[in-house]
Amino acid sequence: MTMTIYCEPGPEPTFPGSAEPAYAVAEASQLPALLTERPDVQLVVLGPGVPLAEAVAFTTRQRVERPSLGVVLLRDHVEVTVLAEALRAGVRDVVAAGDRDAVDAACARSLELTRRLNPEAPAAGAQVVTVFAGKGGVGKSTVATNLAVTLAGGGRRRVCLVDLDLQFGDVGILLQLPPERGLADAVGMAGRLDEDGVRSLLTPYRPGMDALLAPAGPAEGDQVDRELVAELLEVLRPMYDYIVVDTPPYVSDQVLAALDRTDWFALVVTPDLPSLKSARLTLTTFEMLQYPADRRLIVLNRADSEVGLTVADVEKALGQPTAVLMPSSRDVPLSVNRGVPLAADRPAHPVARAMAELAARCGARDDDRARRPLARLFGRRR
Ligand SMILES: Nc1ncnc2c1ncn2[C@@H]1O[C@H](COP(=O)(O)OP(=O)(O)OP(=O)(O)O)[C@@H](O)[C@H]1O
Ligand SMILES: [Mg+2]
Structure with missing residues (x-):
């Protein structure tokens, strides 16, 4: 089971991929507290409204504190300079927010990598x-x-x-x-x-x-x-x-x-x-x-x-x-x-x-009950 957070400013932003994330927060500054609360989070998707500098700072910090966490950055337009800076910071993928398939693929790739990196991930398999x-x-x-x-x-x-x-x-x-x-x-x-x-x-x-x-x-x-x-x-x-x-x-x-x-x-x-x-x-x-x-x-x-x-x-x-x-x-x-x-x-x-x-x-639960109060607690405070 995978746990994803979507970070994007604004009231009720819609996630541009297929898999609804477990949490939504409005600001990157809210992420560290939520991550401490939920060690099972495997992926953070930073939306197009998150300033690049904040995205880079957050990712750089996670690279040290939680290397198995994946960060995927969404931009309205993917520019080469942004791409280079983000990847240098440790962002796993930068994709266009309007490209649903690319968002899905980037998330799937990152989750896969996290599974390989995380020694605590169950090795039992399918x-x-x-x-x-x-x-x-x-x-x-x-x-x-x-x-x-x-x-x-x-x-x-x-x-x-x-x-x-x-x-x-x-x-x-x-x-x-x-x-x-x-x-x-x-x-x-x-x-x-x-x-x-x-x-x-x-x-x-x-x-x-x-x-x-x-x-x-x-x-x-x-x-x-x-x-x-x-x-x-x-x-x-x-x-x-x-x-x-x-x-x-x-x-x-x-x-x-x-x-x-x-x-x-x-x-x-x-x-x-x-x-x-x-x-x-x-x-x-x-x-x-x-x-x-x-x-x-x-x-x-x-x-x-x-x-x-x-x-x-x-x-x-x-x-x-x-x-x-x-x-x-x-x-x-x-x-x-x-x-x-x-x-x-x-x-x-x-x-x-x-x-x-x-x-x-068959055991595929998405932890809905745990997620609502937390989402309210951490969500959309601006
Ligand atoms: N709930 C349903 N409502 C309407 N039609 C259904 C429903 N479930 C199955 N069907 C239809 O019944 C037919 C047989 O379904 P399906 O191919 O899934 O069965 P099967 O058990 O795999 O068959 P087979 O043993 O031939 O492999 C199909 O035409 C399918 O569209
Ligand atoms: Mg059949």
């Missing part, structure tokens, strides 16, 4: 969330794509979406990504995969989020075996905060390799008898494999279906409470046609909100 169902068409890929986008939070976290539906994977289509590279290209590297090798297989999607696409056809899919999947996940783990795995509608050898390395089991169910029956079988299998019960998250998709069973029926049949209820919405197939998951451009949509709940259940 948590693996596997989206599963013993049945086709219940919404696994919908959940996996939207969850990955949500977890990435516009660049706040690093997320890799892995399409383990090796025969018919459609993550590439759902995200409109070019089928240029992916899992199939890992076959030749089996047994000697490293970070650079894995990076050459990834397709970047948005700030903080990459995809590892399924092979183009079933024949190539067969070559990606269980050992290779295990090897891939081990190499990916230290590179990301979350790995989201989309799966085919059955437990293959390759899926087992992922399940064995999974921290959160997101089981997608729809409120009908065939889906419930397969979900029960899946839960029994998980039981046998001794996957921890408190890591199973039941996602009830199409929870509002009028012809379907009630939430209570589903919970009774599964012997477990549902974690998240996701409604049916024609916006889901529409979003597929547009190639943009709802979570990417309509965060207030009920489907996106369900995914935010699921992300929170």
